Amino acid sequence: MKLLRIIFLVFICMSLFGCGDDGKVGSLTLGTPFATNNGDGTYQVGATATYSNPSQSNLVGVSITFKLIDTATNTIISTFSDTTPTNGSFGCQWTVPQQLTPQGFLIVASSGGLEDTKSVSVPALGVLSVASSSITFTNTEPAPTIKQNAISGGTTPYSASSSNAALATVSVSGNAVSVTRASNATGTVIVTVTDASPTRQSTSFSVVLQ
CATH class of the missing domain: 2.60.40.150 (C2 domain)
Structure with missing residues (x-):
């Protein structure tokens, strides 16, 4: 009877008070x-x-x-x-x-x-992207003509770099990258845009100078 009483009291403790396995009530x-x-x-x-x-x-x-x-x-x-x-x-x-x-x-x-x-x-981080995969400066758009490409996704602030600053320079303001024609020479420049997220996403687009 004494053993049954002990078992019954332990059962009441577990059921009513939520005792942990170390007896915490x-x-x-x-x-x-x-x-x-x-x-x-x-x-x-x-x-x-x-x-x-x-x-x-x-x-x-x-x-x-x-x-x-x-x-x-x-x-x-x-x-x-x-x-x-x-x-x-x-x-x-x-x-x-x-x-x-x-x-x-x-x-x-x-x-x-x-x-x-x-x-x-x-939630997932938005994928970094630019509105246009290519920007063209025609031969009627001499230096220092400026064109922009919109940026979306990723994490601000964004940064950008040019593969050939002698032909085209870049700068970022808000959600847009500005490309300035730096020379009337012809060629192709690759612009790389990078976000500020811990994963450091990057995307690129080409700039064609005619």
Whole structure:
């Protein structure tokens, strides 16, 4: 009878109070995760974990461990542990670089056998591109004629370079690259545009000088 009473009490504890496997009473809950665009080709992802105990109001010093897991590879990207303040809650966040494909992550919070998991996603980085694959300066458009090519995708600020500055120079303002004919000589110049994302995307177009 004594053994049955002990088993019954343990069952009540697990059912009503959510005891962890180390005997910790209470519950651990992750709030809704967030994914915030930093505007530089990275996202800030994170969530807040809250530990509650039905019989304890002072929850200072409860240790909670966070993990960020890449769902595509099931790889733990980062682990962080800290102790709670008096309200039993604290958050954790990470900076995640965008990729050319969407990314999915799991945020896991655990404490003494109690655990909660939430998923969060980071959208794909827009592919860097230019409006025209080729710009032509005719022989009736002498130096220093200027033409522009619009840029889209990727992450600003953009930069550009010319394969032959003696024939054509380049500059970037906002979402456009300006090409200035620097010589009345003929030839072809390749202009390369690069974005500021962590992946450093680049694209190019040709400039034909007649």
